[in-house]
Amino acid sequence: MNVSNRRIPYAELSPDVRAAIEARTGPALKTESASEGLNSEIAVRLVSQAGEYYVKGRRSDHRWAWTQRREAEVNPYVHGIAPALVARVEAGGWDLLIFEAVDGHHADYRPGSPDLPKVVDVLRRLGRLPCPPIELRHAEQRLERYVDRPEDRAHFTGDALLHTDWNNTNVLVAGDRALVVDWGWATKGAPWLDAGYWVLWLTAFGHEPASAEQWAAQVPAWAKAPAEGVDAFAVANARMWDEIGGLNPDPWTARMVDAARRWRDYRQA
Incomplete structure (x- = not known):
């Protein structure tokens, strides 16, 4: 499914939302918005001292915000064929998923x-x-x-x-x-x-x-x-x-x- 959304840079997230993310990833040293796909309002590769992560999500009131919950629930059952979910973060009106980043x-x-x-x-x-x-x-x-x-x-x-x-x-x-x-x-x-x-x-x-x-x-x-x-x-x-x-x-x-x-x-x- 392909949906047109404005891709929001990481820096435009409010400080409280970024803090909630970085409580799981460690302080961000570098972030880069993904260029492919428009399903998520935010899709960012985040680098910290702890590693590299992929953060994606939508505002909590988005009509398809339920897909965030679905993806989080499915992830434990698709181990080995999908990147591992590190955390789901709900903060500041956002519903975000943090995955281990994959180089490919x-x-x-x-x-x-x-x-x-x-x-x-x-x-x-x-x-x-x-x-x-x-x-x-x-x-x-x-x-x-x-x-x-x-x-x-x-x-x-x-x-x-x-x-x-x-x-x-x-x-x-x-x-x-x-x-x-x-x-x-x-x-x-x-x-x-x-x-x-x-x-x-x-x-x-x-x-x-x-x-x-x-x-x-x-x-x-x-x-x-x-x-x-x-x-x-x-x-x-x-x-x-x-x-x-x-x-x-x-x-x-x-x-x-x-x-x-x-x-x-x-x-x-």
Whole structure:
């Protein structure tokens, strides 16, 4: 999910908020705002004598502030495939998460990229994790407005933990592994859905839909996906991105609208 927010520099936080953060990190020696992604109103890499941290968050009254709580609750259950959460700080009207910083790069989804097998690996590892006993949205509820028939929702039900936002900026490649960040939209649903979401992003990065599905096929859960369920999922995503794009989408959104339509058309051919 991509939302336009003004990115707030660390120095613009009030002294009491910075003090609450630095009570967990140690005094900041250097801070640098992240350039990628606009989901968080503040996203800062903070260096202190104790180490390096990534601080992200929203004002407590933001309509999606609940994603902060969701991400904090999910983090203990995704150890090894996501950066570790150091602390959640609620102070001065802000809801902030402090993570251990990771040195890496955003995954390259283009055809031929050496990052693709690493993304397959993290999808497999996620697929082996149990769904945590916390409140999660359900995939069939998130997609119900976009299906042809109410019964199509049954294809999306399940007990798997899903990330659902496989934007390449949410996948950090560090050495020989990939880590997944931004779990605020974590969802419970059919285990093959995350591979399906990845198909859409691969298509947006230059893969033909058939090639994108071949990469998804390396994730075991995809082999159990019913063809009619994948068809319904492709249709639902095309409708969702059409809705997001509206009549005059920006270039980033237009690319996603086009990718979703191409995948839908491939499934319907």
